[in-house]
Amino acid sequence: MNDLCSRFLEVLDCEVDTFWSFSCYMEKFSRDFRADGLHRKIELEAALLKELDPPLYAHLVKDNMERFTFCHRWLLLGFQREFEHSEALRLFEILSCDHLELISQQVDRARYQERVAQKFSTEDGSESELQAINTDFTFELFICAAILLEHRESLLQCPDDVQLLQYTNGLQGTLDLNSILKKAEHHFYNYCKRCAWDYTNGRCRPDRSKHEDFFYHLRSLFVLK
Structure with missing residues (x-):
């Protein structure tokens, strides 16, 4: 926590502004400093890497490498x-501002899921099974994945x-931030794009109301002009 607090200072x-800013930060991210919180982050990182690069994920989860120990310090x-x-x-600063966070879509996601439960069902009347976009994939996980993918050949x-x-x-100290940010944003963009297209192309009924379909609007962000 000293490393984090020093940034505010x-x-x-x-010191006064640092104390209150750091206190607010710790209230928001306190779970990350508990064992279960960090373990959850590691699980999410593994799940994200499995989606982005299955061969690299398969290599890392064998021979006792599945704990992703090397990611602990990065994420903490x-x-x-x-x-x-x-x-x-x-x-x-970028990670703290929540600019590129799937979590910012939480309210829209909740509303969308309510509409899914009401409108989208299978022919026999039961609710259709839809895989929701994972808003727990925070942008720092995409940063971590970008680092791993940039060095995938060496990791393999x-x-x-x-x-x-x-x-x-x-x-340590050798990574280029602009390059990593560009790649992380690229993976973030593709993840959102894939989820949006999955929902609107293959999962939903054609008679849905486009004005009320959150993922229709999300997909529209990625349609080439």
Whole structure:
């Protein structure tokens, strides 16, 4: 927590403002500092990587590498030691603002699911089974995945978790933030695009109300002009 608090102090240059800002931050992210919270993040990272790159995921979950130990520090400290100091500070600001967060769609998702329960059902009258977009995939998970995918060939050469940890530890201070951000946004965009198209093309009835269909509007964001 000292590593996180120091960022607020550096930017705000005021102990009082730092205290209250850090307190608000910890109220929001306190679960991440508990064992169950970090374990949940690791599970989500593994699930996201499985969607983005199944072969790499399959390699990492064998030979005792499924614990994703190398991701613990990344996710707990917001990649503070993986980038140069100024870039790590910029990334922390990006991750803290919730600009690229699926969680920001939570209200729309809840409303959409209510409409799904009411309108979309199978012919026998039972509700159709729809796989909802996973709003637990926060943008920091896409950052983590972008790092892994950028180094996938080297990771595939690691035979066990010891060498994997040694390799990922060697990445400290060597990563280029602009490149990682670009790739993370690309994966984020494609994930949203795929989910939107799955819902509107293959899952929903053709007589749905487009003006009320959240995922119809989401898909429209990705239609080429």
